[in-house]
Amino acid sequence: MAVRTALTERLGLELPIVQAPMAGVATPALAAAVSNAGGLGSLGSATLDAEALAGQIAEAGSLTQRPFNVNFFCHERPQDDQARTAAFRARLAGYYAEENLAAVPDPGESYLPFDEARLAVVLEARPAVVSFHFGLPRAEWLATIREAGCLTLATATTVEEARALEAAGIEVIVAQGWEAGGHRGTFRTPFERAQVGTLALVPQVVDAVACPVVAAGGIGDGRGIAAVLTLGAAAAQLGTSFVAAAESAAPALYRAALAGAGEADTRVTRLFTGRPARALVARYVAEMTPHETEVPDYPLPGPMVRPLTEAGLKRGVPDFHPLWSGQAARLARAEPAAAIVARLGRETEAALHRR
Ligand SMILES: Cc1cc2nc3c(=O)[nH]c(=O)nc-3n(C[C@H](O)[C@H](O)[C@H](O)COP(=O)(O)O)c2cc1C
Incomplete structure (x- = not known):
């Protein structure tokens, strides 16, 4: 029926x-x-x-x-708050150095x-x-x-x-x-x-x-x-x-993270875009959560975070990828x-x- x-x-x-x-x-x-x-x-x-x-x-x-x-x-x-942007830029600088990337780009409305x-x-x-x-x-x-x-x-x-x-x-x-x-x-x-x-x-x-x-x-x-x-x-x-x-367009490292995820592995974070979104917790989210208040308004952080996401993609690690996921991740099937x-x-x- x-x-x-x-x-x-x-x-x-x-x-x-x-x-x-x-x-x-x-x-x-x-x-x-x-x-x-x-x-x-x-x-x-x-x-x-x-x-x-x-x-x-x-x-x-x-x-x-x-x-x-x-x-x-x-x-x-968005409003560009220069003090917050400077603080966020300083936080990202260590990751940029690790990934051998040039200076952290300016915030921007990429969409x-x-x-x-x-x-x-x-x-x-x-x-x-x-x-x-x-x-x-x-x-x-x-x-x-x-x-x-x-x-x-x-x-x-x-x-x-x-x-x-x-x-x-x-x-x-x-x-x-x-x-x-x-x-x-x-x-x-x-x-x-x-x-x-x-x-x-x-x-x-x-x-x-x-x-x-x-x-x-x-x-x-x-x-x-x-x-x-x-x-x-x-x-x-x-x-x-x-x-x-x-x-879907999800890359292999995202699919792999989802395949191994359980009900308690996500959190709502502003760290990728400046707006609260639920994602699986990988390294960047785990380490940066205490500094979430420094993140610029949506969607300004996008251009600042994206080079890290791309560097992680090249290395095949999910550390900096926005692994958007709900709490029922375990129920997803690769089909x-x-x-x-x-x-x-x-x-x-x-x-x-x-x-
Ligand atoms: C990878 C991903 C991207 C999303 N992007 C959008 C979007 O562009 N527009 C939108 O209205 N909702 C977006 N959502 C939220 C969904 O519309 C929906 O509310 C959510 O996926 C439902 O929860 P579930 O992920 O537990 O099924 C997105 C969700 C995910 C997982």
């Missing part, structure tokens, strides 16, 4: 499963494979310029006729929030789904995206945020629990108060809004999907499970995306009908 929800009906999905948008990790091949398998695939487009975005949408569209999701970040532009150029690409391509993380774009941009026929989703980490998104016209709320891998979508509630687990968050968001809710965070198999459907979610959004997919989706579907049926 197929599971039908408001979201599967609206998009014609066979399964209430969303592959999370994952900037730098999701690929057009991954999104298309998930959509072809009956779920909703997503591109992680936040860090792409308009040209690369158009290329990825065209590539995904050439690989699937089914709906897929295009995702953007809507962060505030910008959603803008007019990318809006134009979206309006031209009209993907079935457009989603936002870290808040919302300008109201008039959101209105044109809806008028173009795209279903709009956005992340909430509290009931307050979910209500604000619905009031602004978002049609589906992604309720992201504290277990989730990658960046916290928190945009309105103070971050320290927005640390609610998926099991507690989802039913409270479902009760607070009239629109469908997608549950995200710590869901790693069909038992978790059945659980959030029981809580009233219209679908489950899984990120970490799809990092392990054959079609082709179609096999992951099919397995999740079977497990969900079994879990829902176990009595």
Whole structure:
């Protein structure tokens, strides 16, 4: 018996499963494979310029006729605090010397929030789904995206945020629990108060809004999907499970770290980008956590940390890699995306009908 929800009906999905948008990790091949398998695939487009975005949408569209999701970040532009930047630069200098790298580069906005150029690409391509993380774009941009026929989703980490998104016209709320891998979508509630687990968050968001809710965070198999459907979610959004997919862009050292990870091996850290995000703890996070308050605002640290990440990649060590992962890392399986989706579907049926 197929599971039908408001979201599967609206998009014609066979399964209430969303592959999370994952900037730098999701690929057009991954999104298309998930959509072809009956779920909703997503591109992680936040860090792409308009040209690369158009290329990825065209590539995904050439690989699937089914709906897929295009995702953007809507962060505030940062303030460059020179004292913090100087302190952070001094902390990084020792690692730079160890890796034989030249001086620590200046902080910079290597990617910008959603803008007019990318809006134009979206309006031209009209993907079935457009989603936002870290808040919302300008109201008039959101209105044109809806008028173009795209279903709009956005992340909430509290009931307050979910209500604000619905009031602004978002049609589906992604309720992201504290277990989730990658960046916290928190945009309105103070971050320290927005640390609610998926099991507690989802039913409270479902009760607070009239629109469908997608549950995200710590869901790693069909038992978790059945659980959030029981809580009233219209679908489950899984990120970490799809990092392990054959079609993801995760390098071998990231896959190996994930394969060996347990439930207690992650922490939420600002150390890579300046914004709280859950990652597996490798050397840089372990050593630098006491100095986290020195990290510049999102996304300024990016260019300062990236040479270390690249040096680690060359040496094949995960020390400086942003190993984004949720707390259900142990449940991820290294399989082709179609096999992951099919397995999740079977497990969900079994879990829902176990009595
Ligand atoms: C590698 C990775 C990258 C992510 N990048 C994004 C992103 O670009 N946009 C977004 O909305 N969410 C992003 N997320 C968060 C996911 O949307 C989702 O909330 C999370 O993966 C769910 O928790 P799970 O990892 O335990 O499945 C990312 C998650 C991971 C693991």
